[in-house]
Amino acid sequence: MSIIDDINNLDINNPGLWPTTIKHGFFVIFFLIIVFAGWHFDITEQRESLSGLEIKETERIGVLKVRQKKAANLNALIEQMEEMEQTFGDMVRQLPNKTEVAGLLIDISQTGLSSGLNFKLFQPNAEAPKEFYAELPISISVVGNYHQFGAFVSGIATLPRIVTTHDISIKTTKGDTVDGVPLLVMTAIAKTYRALEEENE
CATH class of the missing domain: 3.30.70.60 (Ribosomal protein S6/Translation elongation factor EF1B)
Known part of the structure; x- marks a missing residue:
């Protein structure tokens, strides 16, 4: 008998009489479905968590870049502030x-x-x-x-x-x-x- 004949002659109500190859195949498929379902639901939650973490990471990198630019320009800003104070002082002295x-x-x-x-x-x-x-x-x-x-x-x-x-x-x-x-x-x-x-x- 071929596998196709075995599948056509299966009694769904009595799986104990199924041929051994069909039983093994069914259990492998059933096992794979359970593993895939568990993996999918577990991974989906982790993907959502990962996506949220990636968004936070992007935001924090943006904040970090802004702060880094400010820190890099701090000396120039201090010099500019001192110049402005000097100019302001000069103008006040003209009053x-x-x-x-x-x-x-x-x-x-x-x-x-x-x-x-x-x-x-x-x-x-x-x-x-x-x-x-x-x-x-x-x-x-x-x-x-x-x-x-x-x-x-x-x-x-x-x-x-x-x-x-x-x-x-x-x-x-x-x-x-x-x-x-x-x-x-x-x-x-x-x-x-x-x-x-x-x-x-």
Whole structure:
């Protein structure tokens, strides 16, 4: 009898009468199914655990790389911070103290006069205190031409103290001319700043 005939003649209700080769084959297949099922379920759980660990590893490697970059740049960042502190200190030293503000106002006025401008208004306004400095706005109205205005603004920029100009407006005057060139009126707010540390000490 062939194996195919043995398989066709099997009595499923009475496995004890099966031929020996069929019994052995059945037990091997049954054993393999049990081993595969156990392996599959055990490995599936381990795969999920491994997948979670791989994700954590990737995240931690990313964090480590960021920290490593920061650590590698630490000396450069410290140097940059020291430079910024130095620059900040230099800028604070450019702020006049309360006693130097009057001299700075005279310097601004003299710069305008030496540029050939005629002052219609030169009025310091109320100080506006900020975190570590006070802002002193000065309302200015001068009469002159474009070249004189340019010389005035350039002159202010070269002063040893910080002075900025804001809200600049230039308009023609009514009928005033010099050598046939119409005169202009420039209104602006010049802002100077003074250090507050002097008062706090």
